[in-house]
Amino acid sequence: MARKMKGAVLPGNSTVEFREYDVPQPGHGEVLIKMKSSTICGSDIRAIYHEHLGKGPEGYQGVIAGHEPCGQIVDEGPGLRRFKKGDRVIVYHISGCGVCNDCRRGYMISCTSAEHRKAYGWQRDGGMAEYLIAEEKDLVLLPDSLSYTDGAQVACGFGTVYEGLEKIGVSGNDRVLVTGLGPVGLAALMLAKAMGATTTIGIDVIPERLEIAKSLGLADHVLTAGPDNVRQVMEITEGQGCEKTVDCSANDKARLTCIQAARKWGKICFIGEGGKVEFQPSPDIIHDQKTIYGSWVTNIWRMEELVERIVRWGIHPEDLVTHRFSLEEADSAYELMAGGKCGKVAVVFDEEVK
Numbered sequence: 001m002a003r004k005m006k007g008a009v010l011p012g013n014s015t016v017e018f019r020e021y022d023v024p025q026p027g028h029g030e031v032l033i034k035m036k037s038s039t040i041c042g043s044d045i046r047a048i049y050h051e052h053l054g055k056g057p058e059g060y061q062g063v064i065a066g067h068e069p070c071g072q073i074v075d076e077g078p079g080l081r082r083f084k085k086g087d088r089v090i091v092y093h094i095s096g097c098g099v100c101n102d103c104r105r106g107y108m109i110s111c112t113s114a115e116h117r118k119a120y121g122w123q124r125d126g127g128m129a130e131y132l133i134a135e136e137k138d139l140v141l142l143p144d145s146l147s148y149t150d151g152a153q154v155a156c157g158f159g160t161v162y163e164g165l166e167k168i169g170v171s172g173n174d175r176v177l178v179t180g181l182g183p184v185g186l187a188a189l190m191l192a193k194a195m196g197a198t199t200t201i202g203i204d205v206i207p208e209r210l211e212i213a214k215s216l217g218l219a220d221h222v223l224t225a226g227p228d229n230v231r232q233v234m235e236i237t238e239g240q241g242c243e244k245t246v247d248c249s250a251n252d253k254a255r256l257t258c259i260q261a262a263r264k265w266g267k268i269c270f271i272g273e274g275g276k277v278e279f280q281p282s283p284d285i286i287h288d289q290k291t292i293y294g295s296w297v298t299n300i301w302r303m304e305e306l307v308e309r310i311v312r313w314g315i316h317p318e319d320l321v322t323h324r325f326s327l328e329e330a331d332s333a334y335e336l337m338a339g340g341k342c343g344k345v346a347v348v349f350d351e352e353v354k
């Protein structure tokens, strides 16, 4: 095995920098993963790529980037309890202390230990390198029928969306509106369909993204973002609105559309991060008995449940990937993602190079 490896770091000026590292040795309870697929997230662009904006849990510490890693265990540290060499694994993208109340619920995302909570690709090395050290407790086994690129997207994107959809309870009773059709919004449409939604509607400003939602059959209707969106959704839904709405844009107008285009008694989920929203509580939610949910990532047992269901539903998160790059081409990968004229963008290795 090689002794040295290349890793991509994001200096915060819309470029990618490559550095050479020693291939790390797994310590107690850790594994060494040969990276196979490492996808780029909107949060990387928002908080790291252009500028280092993040604070606290989103504070980037100059480590190897990439918080959506998926690969194969090639070396074992001492003291492993379940996983072993050869296992194909997804990494829950935040390593928590394991013993605070949030970690005990499986939500390592909100681990309260300032010292021990470290997100891969933010405060500890992530997936934009040939190898990655992960803690065994952060691993989810990748089912044989899913590809590494399917798996990479489960960690952040699909897991996040599944959590939000489970909170508002999507089923065959529902018409679902999704605003913002980046990788997260496209995942929301894909899962909403799989969970039984009878009608799906997607809204974005970027024509390429509307086209992806339409051509993959994820959205029954696509609408260009604009002031008529609420009326247009009402027209599609016999004047009633959607039982469930999900914002994956973080845009204030899109959030308001989600609130106003939800049906009476409807449930609204906010996933897009940052920014603001202004609405009038009485006409917009109180008198129509609507509920707004916020949802942050997911817990690790739900991620495990999600991969089992993805297999049963026969869907492939990989279908959202429109562009694949080698590690050496990572700068083009981030640049494309930052421009938005794409679905999901993946940096791939070995058999995932297609």
Ligand SMILES: NC(=O)c1ccc[n+]([C@@H]2O[C@H](COP(=O)([O-])OP(=O)(O)OC[C@H]3O[C@@H](n4cnc5c(N)ncnc54)[C@H](O)[C@@H]3O)[C@@H](O)[C@H]2O)c1
Binding pocket: 041, 042, 043, 046, 156, 157, 160, 179, 180, 181, 182, 183, 184, 185, 203, 204, 205, 206, 209, 225, 248, 249, 250, 251, 253, 254, 270, 271, 272, 273, 274, 295, 296, 297, 298, 340
């Ligand atoms: N809550 C969580 O746990 C969580 C987890 C992961 C990502 N996120 C957030 O989810 C959001 C989506 O992530 P992504 O990777 O898909 O990002 P992205 O930036 O690729 O997608 C956002 C999309 O919203 C669209 N948009 C902008 N204005 C709009 C408008 N007025 N109406 C409709 N669409 C509009 C953009 O064109 C873009 O396609 C980001 O804010 C990200 O930070 C949240």
Ligand SMILES: [Zn+2]
Binding pocket: 041, 042, 043, 044, 067, 068, 156, 157
């Ligand atoms: Zn992410």
Ligand SMILES: [Zn+2]
Binding pocket: 096, 097, 098, 099, 100, 101, 102, 103, 104, 108, 110, 111, 112, 113, 117
């Ligand atoms: Zn914790």
